[in-house]
Amino acid sequence: MKYFDLCGSWTVRQKNGTETIAATVPGCIHTDLLHAGKIDDPYYRDNEDSQMWIGETDWIYSRSFTVAQAFLAASHIVLHCDGLDTLATITINGKEIGKADNQFRAWEFDVKPSLRVGENTIEICFDSTIPLITRKQEERYLNLTGVGHHRIDGSNYIRKSQCNYGWDWGPMCATAGIWRPLALLAYDTARIDATHITQDHTKENLVGLHIAVSVEQEKTSDVMARVIVLDEGTQVCQTEAVVKDGVVEIDCTVEDPELWWPNGMGEQHLYDVRVELTENNDVIDDTKKQIGLRTLVLDRHEDEWGESFQFVVNGKPFFAKGANWIPADTFVTNIAEERYEYLIKSAADAHMNMLRVWGGGIYEDDVFYELCDHYGICIWQDFMFACSAYPAFDEDYMANVTIEAEQTVKRLRHHPCLALWCGNNELEQIDGLVGAPDETGVMSWNDYKALFDVLLPDIVKRCDPERDYWPSSPHSPTGERTDWNNPKWGDAHLWQVWHGRQPFEWYRTCEHRFNSEFGFQSFPEPEVVKSYTLPEDRNITSYIMEWHQRSQIGNDAIMQYMLSWFKLPTTFDHLLWLSQVLQGLGMKYAVEHWRRSMPRGMGTLYWQLNDCWPVASWSSIDYPGNWKALHYMARDFFAPLLVSAIEDPRVGIVEVHATSDLLEDTSGAIHWMLTDTGGNMLAENTLGCSKIAASADTKVCELKFADHLQEYGNRCLLLWLELLLDNKVVSRNFVTFNRPKHLVLHDPELAGEVREVGKGDFIVSISAQRPALWVWPDLPGVHASYSERFFHLRPEQVVEVLIHPEHHLSLDEFKKTLTLSSLVDTFQSV
Numbered sequence: 001m002k003y004f005d006l007c008g009s010w011t012v013r014q015k016n017g018t019e020t021i022a023a024t025v026p027g028c029i030h031t032d033l034l035h036a037g038k039i040d041d042p043y044y045r046d047n048e049d050s051q052m053w054i055g056e057t058d059w060i061y062s063r064s065f066t067v068a069q070a071f072l073a074a075s076h077i078v079l080h081c082d083g084l085d086t087l088a089t090i091t092i093n094g095k096e097i098g099k100a101d102n103q104f105r106a107w108e109f110d111v112k113p114s115l116r117v118g119e120n121t122i123e124i125c126f127d128s129t130i131p132l133i134t135r136k137q138e139e140r141y142l143n144l145t146g147v148g149h150h151r152i153d154g155s156n157y158i159r160k161s162q163c164n165y166g167w168d169w170g171p172m173c174a175t176a177g178i179w180r181p182l183a184l185l186a187y188d189t190a191r192i193d194a195t196h197i198t199q200d201h202t203k204e205n206l207v208g209l210h211i212a213v214s215v216e217q218e219k220t221s222d223v224m225a226r227v228i229v230l231d232e233g234t235q236v237c238q239t240e241a242v243v244k245d246g247v248v249e250i251d252c253t254v255e256d257p258e259l260w261w262p263n264g265m266g267e268q269h270l271y272d273v274r275v276e277l278t279e280n281n282d283v284i285d286d287t288k289k290q291i292g293l294r295t296l297v298l299d300r301h302e303d304e305w306g307e308s309f310q311f312v313v314n315g316k317p318f319f320a321k322g323a324n325w326i327p328a329d330t331f332v333t334n335i336a337e338e339r340y341e342y343l344i345k346s347a348a349d350a351h352m353n354m355l356r357v358w359g360g361g362i363y364e365d366d367v368f369y370e371l372c373d374h375y376g377i378c379i380w381q382d383f384m385f386a387c388s389a390y391p392a393f394d395e396d397y398m399a400n401v402t403i404e405a406e407q408t409v410k411r412l413r414h415h416p417c418l419a420l421w422c423g424n425n426e427l428e429q430i431d432g433l434v435g436a437p438d439e440t441g442v443m444s445w446n447d448y449k450a451l452f453d454v455l456l457p458d459i460v461k462r463c464d465p466e467r468d469y470w471p472s473s474p475h476s477p478t479g480e481r482t483d484w485n486n487p488k489w490g491d492a493h494l495w496q497v498w499h500g501r502q503p504f505e506w507y508r509t510c511e512h513r514f515n516s517e518f519g520f521q522s523f524p525e526p527e528v529v530k531s532y533t534l535p536e537d538r539n540i541t542s543y544i545m546e547w548h549q550r551s552q553i554g555n556d557a558i559m560q561y562m563l564s565w566f567k568l569p570t571t572f573d574h575l576l577w578l579s580q581v582l583q584g585l586g587m588k589y590a591v592e593h594w595r596r597s598m599p600r601g602m603g604t605l606y607w608q609l610n611d612c613w614p615v616a617s618w619s620s621i622d623y624p625g626n627w628k629a630l631h632y633m634a635r636d637f638f639a640p641l642l643v644s645a646i647e648d649p650r651v652g653i654v655e656v657h658a659t660s661d662l663l664e665d666t667s668g669a670i671h672w673m674l675t676d677t678g679g680n681m682l683a684e685n686t687l688g689c690s691k692i693a694a695s696a697d698t699k700v701c702e703l704k705f706a707d708h709l710q711e712y713g714n715r716c717l718l719l720w721l722e723l724l725l726d727n728k729v730v731s732r733n734f735v736t737f738n739r740p741k742h743l744v745l746h747d748p749e750l751a752g753e754v755r756e757v758g759k760g761d762f763i764v765s766i767s768a769q770r771p772a773l774w775v776w777p778d779l780p781g782v783h784a785s786y787s788e789r790f791f792h793l794r795p796e797q798v799v800e801v802l803i804h805p806e807h808h809l810s811l812d813e814f815k816k817t818l819t820l821s822s823l824v825d826t827f828q829s830v
Contacts, residue, residue: 055174083180260292292416306488360386
C-alpha cells in the first residue's frame with residue numbers, strides 16, 4: 001500500500017468569492033479565519049453572535065499536489081477521507097468524484113481515472129448545513145429539547161456534531177472543514193479492509209485470540225495474512241494463513257497472560273497485534289492494533305432490590321467512578337494529543353475508572369481511546385444521538401446511520417477501555433421526543449425502536465458481539481419505556497438538584513442502581529473569566545456573564561444555592577471561587593452517599609468532566625485546564641478507600657463509614673477529632689476496624705455528640721475524620737453541624753513557608769492558627785498547577801502544596817504573587 005498524505009497547507013475561499021486565505025488540514029473554517037486575522041476570537045465576550053454568518057456560508061478548500069508515474073501505475077487509487085464536516089462535494093482536476101453528508105463517517109472515492117502524472121488540483125466544497133436543516137424542519141418539524149436557550153434549530157436532520165449548533169454549555173458555531181486526515185491510497189492486488197480480534201478466557205493461564213481479517217482482493221491474487229502478537233516488543237506468537245474469498249481467520253494463544261485492569265484495580269498491560277498482508281513474501285499492506293487481555297461485561301441479574309447494573313472486569317464487579325465527557329473544544333481540530341492526555345490523566349489522577357462519551361458530540365479520535373487504554377479509563381460510548389427526535393422514518397437517513405455505526409464499531413472495538421455501546425442520550429426521558437405517530441414534532445415509537453432497538457443493536461451484535469448494548473441513557477429495562485429513573489433497575493439521570501432546585505441533601509434519598517448523569521454548575525476561576533470579559537462585564541448579572549452561561553436557569557440557580565449554604569461573597573472574584581466550593585460540596589453529598597450504597601448502586605458518573613469553551617458549566621476542569629474545586633474533591637471522594645459520614649445535627653449522631661474499592665478485605669482504624677471553631681480540641685479517639693470489606697461499604701461506628709451540641713451549639717463544632725491503614729492516613733473527611741454560612745468562624749491566620757524545588761517548582765507549607773475551611777493557594781495572573789487546593793486545615797496541621805507555574809518565576813516573584821485564601825476570606829470585609 002502506498003500512502004500520499006494530503007494533510008497540511010491548503011487554501012480556502014467563500015464559494016462565491018475570490019479572496020483566498022491559508023488553511024490547515026485537518027482543521028475547520030473558524031480556526032482558519034481566526035489564524036488569517038479575518039475574525040476575532042469567537043470565545044471573547046459575545047463575538048460568537050456576530051460570526052453566525054460563517055456557518056451560513058459555503059466554503060471551498062483547495063490545494064495542488066504532484067503525482068509521480070510510479071504512484072499512478074497502481075491498479076487502484078482511492079481518496080480516503082477520515083472525516084469531512086459535513087455537506088461536501090469533492091472534485092479533482094475539475095471532475096466531481098463524490099459527495100459526503102455525514103461528519104461521523106470515513107469516505108472513500110475511486111480517483112484513479114481523475115488523476116494525471118504531474119500537478120493535480122483537489123477542491124472540496126462545503127455547503128452550509130443551515131439551508132438544508134431549515135428546509136427539512138419546514139417539511140416536517142422534529143422537536144429538540146433540553147439544550148439551552150441559544151440553539152440553531154434543525155440539527156437533528158444532519159449527521160453532524162449536535163452541540164455544534166449550541167447546547168446548554170456550548171456556543172453556536174456550525175463550522176465546516178476537513179476535520180480528520182485524508183490521503184491517496186494506492187494498491188494493486190489486495191489491501192486490509194478490517195480486523196476483528198476476539199478473546200477466549202475460558203482456560204486458566206491462557207488467552208486465546210481469534211483474529212478475523214477481511215481483505216479487498218482481486219480474484220486472481222494469491223495472498224497470505226500473517227499475525228504477530230508482541231508483548232512490549234517481544235514476540236509472543238506468530239501465525240499465518242491463506243486469504244480465501246477476501247477473508248482469513250487465524251487463532252493465536254497467549255500463555256501466562258498479563259491482564260488489563262481499570263484504573264485502581266491493577267496494571268493496564270497492553271499487547272500489540274500486527275497483521276501483515278503478503279504476496280510472494282512481500283508485505284503489501286499491514287495494520288497494528290493494541291489490545292488488552294480482559295473480560296468486561298455489564299452484569300444485570302435479579303437481586304433483592306430489582307435488577308443489578310454493574311460492570312464486571314475479569315470476573316470482578318467494580319464501582320464505576322467518573323464523569324461525562326463532551327468535546328474538549330468547540331473546534332475539535334484544536335485538540336492536540338497533549339490536551340487529550342492532560343484531561344484523561346486528570347481523570348485517572350482523581351481515581352476515575354470510567355468516562356461516558358456523551359451522544360451529542362463526536363466519536364472521539366483514536367488517540368482518545370488509546371490514552372484511555374493506557375490510563376485504565378473504561379468508556380461508556382453513546383452513539384451520536386441526543387435530546388432530539390430523529391428522522392428514522394427516512395430510508396436514506398437510516399442507510400447513512402447504518403454505515404456510520406458500522407464504521408465506528410469496527411474502528412473502536414479492539415480497545416480494552418470500551419465497556420458499553422449506548423443508543424442515545426435522553427430520548428426516552430425528555431417529553432415531546434417520542435410518541436404516537438400522529439403527534440406533532442415527535443418520532444413514533446415504531447421509528448424509535450427501528451433505530452435504537454433493531455438497527456444499532458444488530459450492528460453491535462454483528463460487528464462487536466463481545467460487548468453489551470444499552471438502548472438509551474437513562475433507560476428502564478422493565479415495564480414502560482417512560483418509567484426511566486426507576487431505582488430498581490437501569491441507569492438514572494438525576495437532575496432534581498439543579499433543574500428541580502432540590503437541596504443537596506436530596507441525593508441521600510436516592511437509591512438508584514447506576515447514576516450516569518447528575519451535576520451542579522460553577523464559574524471558572526477569575527483569571528479565566530478575565531480572558532473573555534472587560535472589567536465592566538465582571539458582574540454575574542452582566543450581559544456577557546449571562547452570554548457565557550447557556551443554562552436558562554444558570555446564574556440564578558448558582559446564587560440560590562450559594563445563599564442557602566454560604567454568606568454572600570464580598571467581591572466578584574470570591575463569588576467565582578465560592579461557586580466552585582458549592583459545586584464540589586453538592587457532588588460530594590451525592591457521590592459519598594452512592595458509594596455507601598454499594599452493592600445496590602454500582603456507579604456514579606457526574607456531569608461533566610470538561611468544557612469546550614470558557615463558560616459557567618457543570619465541568620470539574622475548566623476550558624484552559626484548571627482543576628476546579630470539584631476535581632480536587634473528586635480525588636478525595638473517589639479514593640479507593642473513603643471515610644465518610646451521615647450526620648444528624650438535630651440529635652448529634654454521626655454514622656462513620658469506610659468504603660473500599662479494593663479487591664480484598666483490609667483492616668484499619670478511624671481517628672476522629674471534635675474541635676470548636678476556634679480549634680480547641682473537645683474530644684478525640686481512635687477506633688479499630690478489624691474488617692473493611694472489599695468492594696463494599698462498612699459502617700464503622702456511630703458517634704454521639706448530643707452533650708457537646710447542648711454545651712457549644714451547632715454553630716461552633718467541627719468534626720474531623722481520618723481513615724488510617726498501617727498508621728498512615730489514606731482518607732480524610734469533615735463534618736459540620738450547621739451550614740457553613742452559620743458557623744462561627746474566625747480568621748485562621750494562614751501562613752505559608754515557600755521553598756523552591758527543581759527548576760521552577762515551589763513547595764508551600766501551609767499552616768493555620770485556627771481551623772481554615774476550603775483553603776486554596778493561588779498565583780493571580782499566572783497559570784499554574786497545584787497539587788492540593790480546597791482542603792481543610794486544623795491548627796498544628798501542615799499541608800504541603802507543590803505549585804508549578806507555567807512560566808518561570810523567581811523565588812521572590814513567587815512569594816510576592818502567592819495568595820492564601822479560605823472560606824472566611826470570601827465574606828470578610830476588604
